[in-house]
Amino acid sequence: EMQLVESGGGLVQPGGSLRLSCAASGFTFSSHWMTWVRQAPGRGLEWVANIKPDGSGTFFVDSVKGRFTMSRDNAKDSLYLQMNSLSAEDTAVYYCARHDYGAWWFDPWGQGTLVTVSS
Amino acid sequence: QSALTQPASVSGSPGQSITISCTGTSSDIGKYKYVSWYQQPPGKAPKLMIYEVSYRPSGVSYRFSGSKSGNTASLTISGLQAEDEADYYCCAYTSSDSFVFGAGTTVTVL
Numbered sequence: 001e002m003q004l005v006e007s008g009g010g011l012v013q014p015g016g017s018l019r020l021s022c023a024a025s026g027f028t029f030s031s032h033w034m035t036w037v038r039q040a041p042g043r044g045l046e047w048v049a050n051i052k053p054d055g056s057g058t059f060f061v062d063s064v065k066g067r068f069t070m071s072r073d074n075a076k077d078s079l080y081l082q083m084n085s086l087s088a089e090d091t092a093v094y095y096c097a098r099h100d101y102g103a104w105w106f107d108p109w110g111q112g113t114l115v116t117v118s119s
Numbered sequence: 120q121s122a123l124t125q126p127a128s129v130s131g132s133p134g135q136s137i138t139i140s141c142t143g144t145s146s147d148i149g150k151y152k153y154v155s156w157y158q159q160p161p162g163k164a165p166k167l168m169i170y171e172v173s174y175r176p177s178g179v180s181y182r183f184s185g186s187k188s189g190n191t192a193s194l195t196i197s198g199l200q201a202e203d204e205a206d207y208y209c210c211a212y213t214s215s216d217s218f219v220f221g222a223g224t225t226v227t228v229l
Contacts, residue, residue, distance in 0.1 A: 035218075037165075044122065045157070045165065045208050047218035059216060061120075095164060104212040105155035107167035107176065 002026035002108050004096050009113030016086050016117070022079035022096035022110055030054070030074035033099050035106060036081050038092035038115075046092075049081065050099070063089075086117045123148070123209055123221035130227040136197040139224045141209035142190060147219055149190040153212035156185060156194045159223075160205045168207075169194060201228050 008020040022034070035050040049060045049070045058070045069082045079096055093114050097106035124142040131137040141148070141156075148154055154172045157165035167176055169185035172192060182197045192211070196203055209221040 037220075044223040045159075045210070045220040047210075047220065061217060103170075104151075104153035104218070105167060105170040105210070106157075106165075107170075109164045109166070111164050 002098070004098070004108060004110035006094065006096055006110045006113040009094065009115045011116045011118065012086055013119050014087055014117055017082070017084045018086065018115060020081040020083070020094055020096075020113060020115070022081075024077045024079065024098075027098070029072075029077040033101055034072060034079045035097050035099055036070065036079075037095045037097060037106065037109075038090075039095070039112075040089075040092040043092075048094070051079070052101075083115070086115075088117050091115060091117045120147075120213060120215060120217060120219045123211060123219055125207075125209060125221035125224045127222070128225045128227065130229055131196075131199045132229045133199055133201065135199050136195060137199060137226065139194045139196075139207055139209075139226070141192045141194070141211075141221050143192075143211050143219070144190055146215070147190075147211040147213040148187065148192050150214055151212050152187075154185070154187055154192040155210045156183075156192075157208045157210065158205045159208065165208065196226070199228055204228050 005023045036048040051058045067085045071080045093112040095112045097109045156169040159165045172187045173185040206223045
């Protein structure tokens, strides 16, 4: 069974940093694009970033460019999102999900990890 | 990139059919076949229901179907059941090599 498990969320002060992780199992992680999607409390889904299977390219929504970086360790079947200069607008549940080049849909999704930016 | 436009809520009685619309632009829905739909029950993670406009993943009920015309995509749920109550989101690939979601539609079974 394909599974994605996020971790690393928590409470962080404005201007602070946080690193999220996503552990994959049940599929060949190194063969797939991966993505992060977030959902602010009571709000809709927002695509944040994605990364190529070999980690050679990353793409971000404009609102996080220059603040967030995305990486992966295919030897550990793990995905990461480094978030810097956080603001209240970044408060959200962050989900990781799998997709493929030319297969632009997300499946499966993890259960999400909550990031709260507050003083 | 502005969010795709969805109705905030749609409701129906058990057994009825409902349709959720999702309107984008010629740079996303109108340009590509990459429209997908996700079901999100309260407090749960999203689940893929439809991909490439009209294809159902294995395990998704035949009662869910998708279509597209111009810049508008649609999700139809036929034979509405209580278990279908959830938020539904459309998503489209864009000409900016990014993705845009709709604001979500809450489906209520009366």
